[in-house]
Amino acid sequence: MTESYMAVLTKGMCLSEEDGASLSKDFDAPKAYLAGSIKDIVSQSGMETVISYIALLLKKRIVISHPSVEAVQEFTRMLPALVGLRHVWTTLYSYMHLSGHELDALQVRTGYIARYVDLEVSNRPDLDDVFVNLADSEIPVASLAKETMTIGEVHKEIGQLIVQSAEDPEKPDSQVIEDISLKTREVLTSLASFTDVSDNGEKLALNFEALKQKQLPLATENFL
DSSP states (O other): OHHHHHHHHHHSEEEETTTEEEEGGGSOHHHHHTTSOHHHHHHHHGGGHHHHHHHHHTTOEEEEEOSOHHHHHHHHHHGGGGTTOGGGGGGEEEEEOSSHHHHHHHHTOSSEEEEESOGGGGGOGGGOSEEEETTTTBOOBOGGGTTTTOOOHHHHHHHHHHHHHHHOTTSOHHHHHHHHHHHHHHHHHHHHTTEEEOTTSSSEEEOHHHHHHTTOOHHHHHHO
């Protein structure tokens, strides 16, 4: 077992008499997550799905809670597909506990998706910006995050697109994800028009002055 583990770790593959060669690239984590249904997520949250969408884009702290392991895992595994950004899956913490070392792991992160079956997590507002209460179909936003998470017209437009696409019986989950992805790229393209090359010339930085000159609604400005 140790030999096989080390082979995967160092070479990205292992050999066995029964199965032959197994390549780590054939077991892509995001592909496994996408085995769920984005339509199920939208049907549970409705227009409030856009709250999760905004939180993912802004790299907020998201806590998902339900007493059933199966329910919380099924929901969480598909949530990153709302934005279709690969890095989001790396922030997912599965089946967390309210114990010292696990809490320490979260508190050094500025954004994550953590799922709990311990309902006591609802009494730990210090752990989240957005709390997805699956049992009660509620997604409250923490008071400190409300300014950047305010719902404006652009958010409502995105939410309507998500719901309409997910409710279309002719569309498979893959098409719903593509529809949302196209909208996400549209938002990111709009954001690119407010960026300049940073002083070191290596990466783009948001030009807040250009953003102010557009006189956008406050909710839209905070989101961008």
